[in-house]
Amino acid sequence: GDSVTQMEGPVTLSEEAFLTINCTYTATGYPSLFWYVQYPGEGLQLLLKATKADDKGSNKGFEATYRKETTSFHLEKGSVQVSDSAVYFCALYSSASKIIFGSGTRLSIRP
Amino acid sequence: NAGVTQTPKFQVLKTGQSMTLQCAQDMNHNSMYWYRQDPGMGLRLIYYSASEGTTDKGEVPNGYNVSRLNKREFSLRLESAAPSQTSVYFCASTRGQGTRDSRTDTQYFGPGTRLTVL
Numbered sequence: 001g002d003s004v005t006q007m008e009g010p011v012t013l014s015e016e017a018f019l020t021i022n023c024t025y026t027a028t029g030y031p032s033l034f035w036y037v038q039y040p041g042e043g044l045q046l047l048l049k050a051t052k053a054d055d056k057g058s059n060k061g062f063e064a065t066y067r068k069e070t071t072s073f074h075l076e077k078g079s080v081q082v083s084d085s086a087v088y089f090c091a092l093y094s095s096a097s098k099i100i101f102g103s104g105t106r107l108s109i110r111p
Numbered sequence: 112n113a114g115v116t117q118t119p120k121f122q123v124l125k126t127g128q129s130m131t132l133q134c135a136q137d138m139n140h141n142s143m144y145w146y147r148q149d150p151g152m153g154l155r156l157i158y159y160s161a162s163e164g165t166t167d168k169g170e171v172p173n174g175y176n177v178s179r180l181n182k183r184e185f186s187l188r189l190e191s192a193a194p195s196q197t198s199v200y201f202c203a204s205t206r207g208q209g210t211r212d213s214r215t216d217t218q219y220f221g222p223g224t225r226l227t228v229l
Contacts, residue, residue, distance in 0.1 A: 032214045043115070043201055043220030044154070051215045089153060093214045098169070103153040 002027040002094035006102035009087075013080055014110050021075040021105050023064075023090035031092040033057075033066055033073040034099070038087045047075075047088070082109045112137055117202050117221035124192045124228045132187040132224050134202030141208045143185035144218070145169075145177060147198040154201065160185055161208050192228045200224045 007022040025033065032051045036044040048057030053068035062077045073090060090102040115136045124130060136143065142161050146154040156169030160179040174196060176188045185204075189196060201223050205216040 034217075036218075041222075043203075043222050044218070045220065046217045049215065049217070093216075098156060098159065099218060101154040103151055 002031065002092060002096070002100055004090050004092055004100055004102040006088075006090045006105055008103070009106040010108055011105060012108045012110065015082055016079045017109075019075070019077040019080045019084075019107070021088055021090075021107070023073045023075065023102060025071050025073065025090075025092050027071075027092055028095045030068070031094060033064070034091040034093075035062070035064055035073070035075050036089040036091060036101070038089065038104070040086070044089060080107075080109050082111055085109045114138065115202055115204055115219050115221035117200075117224050119224060120222065121225050122227070124189075124226065126193060126228060128192050129188065129190050130192065130226075131189075132200055132202075132226075133184070134186065134221060135184045136202075136204040136219070137183065138204065138206070138219065139182070140204035140206050140219070141182070142205045142216075143179065144203040144205075145175075145185070145187045146201045146203065147171065147196075148201060148223075149198050157187065157200075192226075194228045196226065197228045198226060200226060 003026045034049045035047040037047045038044045048059040050057040050066040056065045064075045087104045089104045118133045144159040145157040158177040160166045163182045178186045202221040203218045207216045
């Protein structure tokens with residue numbers, strides 16, 4: 001069945017460092033891909049999405065490119081801030097018409 | 112718009128007790144979902160409702176029941192709580208009706224209910 005695998009955390013970086021969180025997927029067809037973010041004590045909220053191969057989703061300085069050839073959707077940001085500390089979830093819309101989430105990656109940014 | 116609201120925010124139960132988690136959305140969305148979030152396991156789908164009057168099992172439905180009371184409200188019931196049901200529960204909604212046309216939909220989440228079963 002469809003699945004999402006993302007890098008395990010926690011990831012700890014210094015402010016202004018470059019961020020990459022890896023995400024790969026297994027799916028039939030061409031699923032839509034998403035990154036959701038969960039700030040402490042809150043529910044998840046959409047960060048960005050891409051709906052077809054080679055699309056780039058972007059929001060709040062974060063970017064991710066839908067790579068069909070490597071079945072990947074890695075999240076990147078050029079310069080992280082303390083306020084980016086959160087848990088990040090990669091997800092796909094599966095062929096069974098449901099969203100499947102990865103296990104989440106906790107990101108901590110040191111001032 | 113309040114978005115997706117959930118009650119209660121926190122709850123402690125004893126094994127064998129029952130309770131209902133309430134969820135409501137004011138975005139006129141068709142589909143609603145219940146997830147549980149456990150450390151290291153991401154979100155797992157318990158039940159979902161693609162439209163008013165329909166419900167379907169997700170990945171981990173055992174021990175739970177749901178009711179889609181109307182288009183706005185989707186409740187989750189634990190009939191006889193067990194310690195394994197200690198978790199954070201999230202309700203979510205999407206505009207679409209769970210079809211291929213919904214593949215680009217954004218899920219909107221409530222703030223969660225933290226449930227502890229002793």
